[in-house]
Amino acid sequence: MLTVGCLLSAGCGKKETGGDKKLTVGFSQIGAESAWRTANTDSLKDAAQKAGVNLVFSDAQQKQENQIKALRSFVAQGVDVIAFSPVVSTGFEPVLQEIRQAKIPVILSDRTVDVSDPALYASFVGSDFVEEGRRAGEWLATHTDGKATIVELVGTPGAAPAIDRKKGFEEAIAKYPGMKIVKSQSGDFTRAKGKEVMEAFLKSPDAKGITAVFAHNDDMALGAIQAMEEAGVQPGKDILIVSIDGVKAAFEAIVAGKLNCTVECNPLIGGTIMELSRKLADHQEVPRHVTSQEGVFDSANAARELPNRKY
Ligand code: GZL
DSSP, X not given: OHHHHHHHHHHHHOOOOSTXXXXXXXXXXXXXXXXXXXXXXXXXXXXXXXXXXXXXXXXXXXXXXXXXXXXXHHXXXXXXXXXXXXXXXXXXXXXXXXXXXXXXXXEEEXXXXXXXXXXXXXXXXXXXXXXHHHHHHHHHHHHTTTOEEEEEXXXXXXXXXXXHHHHHHHHHHTTOTTEEEEEEXXXXXXXXXXXXXXXXHHHSXXXXXXXXXXXXXXXXXXXXHHHHHHTTOOBTTTBXXXXXXXXXXXXXXXXXXSOOEEEEOOOOOHHHHHHHHHHHHTTOOOOSEEOOOOOEXXXXXXXXXXXXXXX
């Protein structure tokens, strides 16, 4: 038994590359803060199962220190590839240096990081958040004839989607002197905090002047809708709401006339992550950035698209 054990352990310890070796991917996920995130996690797990990948999955509960701990544990475990969705853009350079020392390739999933050396990661699989913000701003400009007093529900402070969606939205509305963001506060991408922040906006002295909400994701928009209804305000009519993600609940809110527009952001990137992981483990070239084709949905097309939505 001992010999077999040794043989087996020797076999298990040997690092083969490529071929039919069971690939092990360490994935540090941000958390479960939104319907988008849950769909993203489901996509990763389904894809790993289909691809025969051994997925070592860690949920950081939206805390960067938990992500850094998980990344270090993946190095200690000697995984073949590391992938993660960085909760914020800064603060990951030291651990990325350690991962490079360990010669483990890195894929950024969904969100990007600010690093001095882009070679610290092999590929980024995710959307163009600036463009998503632009599309939200342009939709609002078109549907308000360039006149709107806007309150903004911001995503997690320091997160790439929060920074870039804001940037794109402001760029789009800058062309319209009649469009102004008068309040801006983080709802941390969650429905509960989105509701809380919108309640405070509606209680402020100049609440009567609010004509539109820009929410960085659907979950915060859905929280804002709840806050408006409880305050006797008709969401989608008294105050227009434009958000980003394109989750099923957002489509249902558009059909119900409570949300006016959602800009799609695709979470179903698990298959691409597993495909790139296999390539990296086999020392093949991979693209630096893989993005998705995404749409804009409102009362003109949401009902038709709703049955096709997978998340
Ligand atoms: C976007 C993703 C964001 C979603 C939110 O790619 O990082 O995080 O917009 C999620 O719903 O919480």
